[in-house]
Amino acid sequence: MTDLNGLNANQLKELLDDLQQKYSTYQSQNLNLNMARGKPSPEQLDLSNKMFDILTSEDDLKAEDGTDIRNYGGLDGLPEAKQFFADILEVSPNEVLIGGNSSLNMMHDTVMRAMFHGVNAESEPWSKLPKVKFLCPSPGYDRHFSVCEVFNIEMIVVDMKNNGPDMDMVEKLVSEDESIKGIWCVPKYSNPDGITYSDEVVDRLAKMNTKADDFRIFWDDAYTVHHLTENPDVLKNIMVECKKAGNENRVYMFSSTSKITFAGSGIGVMATSENNLKHIKKLLSFQTIGPDKINQIRHLKFFKNHENLKKHMKKHADIIRPKFDLVLSKLDSELGSKNIAEWHNPNGGYFISLNTLDGCAKKVVTMAKEAGVTLTGAGATFPYGKDPRDRNIRIAPTFPSLSELEKAVDILCLCVQIASVEKLLEANTVEQ
Template sequence: MTTESNADAPAELLDRARRDYKELTARGLKLDLTRGKPAPEQLDLSEGLLSLPGDRHHAPDGTDVRNYGGLRGLPELREIFSDVLQVPADRLLAAGNSSLELMHDCLVHAFLSVLPGAETRWADQERIAFLCPVPGYDRHFALTERFGIEMIPVPMDDSGPDMDVVERLVAEDPAVKGIWCVPKYSNPNGVVYGDETIARLARMTTAAPDFRIFWDNAYAAHHLTDEPVEIADLSAACAESGNPDRPFVFGSTSKITFAGAGVGFFGSSTANVDWLTANSSKRSIGPDKVNQLRHLLFLRDAEGLRIHMERQRSLLQPKFDTVQRILEAELGGTGLAEWTTPTGGYFVTLEVGEGCAKEVVRRAAEAGIVLTPAGATHPYGDDPRDATIRIAPSFPSLEELEKAMLGLTTCVRLVGYEKRHGN
């Protein structure tokens, strides 16, 4: 643990950081903090899925899950996730194993078919743009770039995207067709969208009649405290404001049960659900209903989901506590960094000095600690300040996490003091 204080001489601080880094590189570490994957112990909590559905072949509504059909998914499973995703079950689809593929499909279908409320396909328009709150989720940005959609960064504050900026951009530019939002425990900074932010998103005037809010509620049930955060109901707010088709709501069980073998969800207005179902029917005769029945039998109901997520929290919270403890012990009072203290989700955002993030990531890699690339939290991988680093504590063991965090803070001190006091 560092015992540095602001009273220490600059040369002494830098020399100490260099000695610590030399010792770090000599340890031969091989640690990974890159992605927010569930740890093996978290996956073990869902081991019971593997023995399900046994010899049961029919859902409670009589659906034979072994056969074709059922594009909207099992109604009983949709009921379990209706409240947490804030979409009535009759307007919620249970689909394949990933919400990301649903986002991908919505973009594809918007390019190739006319959205409700639109006059033309996106493919027939000269320019399409999306608003991208930053810092944000790198896979959202990768999807957007994949389709040649222009990305317009929007700053985030403590209650979500800067709505003055959002309202101005959507009102003046008909090419702005959407905005990416992770409304609860945002990736990566843990921000929870405030009620007024959600109300303004719902009622704002948009130049594009087919503007959509891609509402990726990925961490809707992923709490880290005794007081789970609740957010305002975007779908209801949009309907009340006369914009029922505006929200596209996404969620999944990827970080609830088995990542890659879960269930993805899409919810929206009746018109949007019918639009997606009709287009999806061209590529699939139905989702994996055997897996959906497996999840239904495993989780049972909304209370079963809550209990399961409490077990997840018991494994995750000590890791987030470890991150906070080490950041405070090693960097507190140095002026070299600030960091978030999320109340849910999967990430901690570390803000280092301007122009330092890439170098911190490089030095950490040299010491055997792999981090998400600096810039990944911004469109096109370009963080203008080169200051944001995303920390993903979930996958390593507590012992590995502690080593990785001590190593990371060593790199932050080295790069920060080199920047501040000269190389």
């Protein structure tokens, strides 16, 4: 294990030959491995299979308030479902809106409503403004950025630090530019870095002065109960802080059970001030009669209470922790102390974020693909798919089996080394 930066041209060339030989061997194996998909494995989905048996035709098909769960109605969700998610998100049930199977859909529609109708009855629709901009802490979640793209919202990259977005930059930008209307945040076990925002970052987000009255934080708390370790990260409650700061309408929280029960048949949820919710529910009533109540009851009967949910998440962790451990230990043994890559050991979430030397990410992803390993496209973690330093690679370890993962990470590490050595050789040549 040596710092590759210390090698001379000949040593680098020798190393490259060796690495390329190994790469050729993998190429000849016609592999088909995938570390691109942030989706639960079949074993994780099996954990919720009892949900298929939890409601039968023999059951009382009524909600607690007597609502027939089979019929129309319930625009914002059943009261017991709101209570359940309120407990998870640490908000009041009156601040909760239950959705369909997709929190992404709720985020999209929240932006859509702001574009067309404004964030409340008094404010101007964003689509009437000459320009709307969002801050995008990056690397971040590509589907957040896609929502901006589809509504023609200009994205401004803000650096992610090890405690959240660069708040000096955020505060400066929002205080100066009225066209900045929002910021995307994955505040806990962030996608892809696995970072949890510090208390200070949460406080500053809640308190900061924004030039735009209708500035909103899109707080995608997707991984709020998705811990990997016994000492999980703790995220400060931003709704509470916003209220304290007199900015109670500033936050839209989102979450879902997609990575808790069934990825395609979970429950999406959002939480925001009652004031915001009133506006949203009025507009929502033109869009739908209400979300699937049977699936709400199915979830509630399955979990019964918050304690069971926590136990259930431990079972998820037991399945995916070895996968994270494998990737992290491979990164450490293959790339550690070579001074060519950095990564963060997350305490939860779904991803490991690998930063290569500048200008190597695209090359690595292409090389890996050519050896049969699919990774998330380089650049996907940045707005417009453009990583300014071309160095970030998102690793999604949950879906493949351990043996697939082992081979895939070996290849990834090999590609990182090859690209790094080539880069160092180039620099070396330039110096000569």
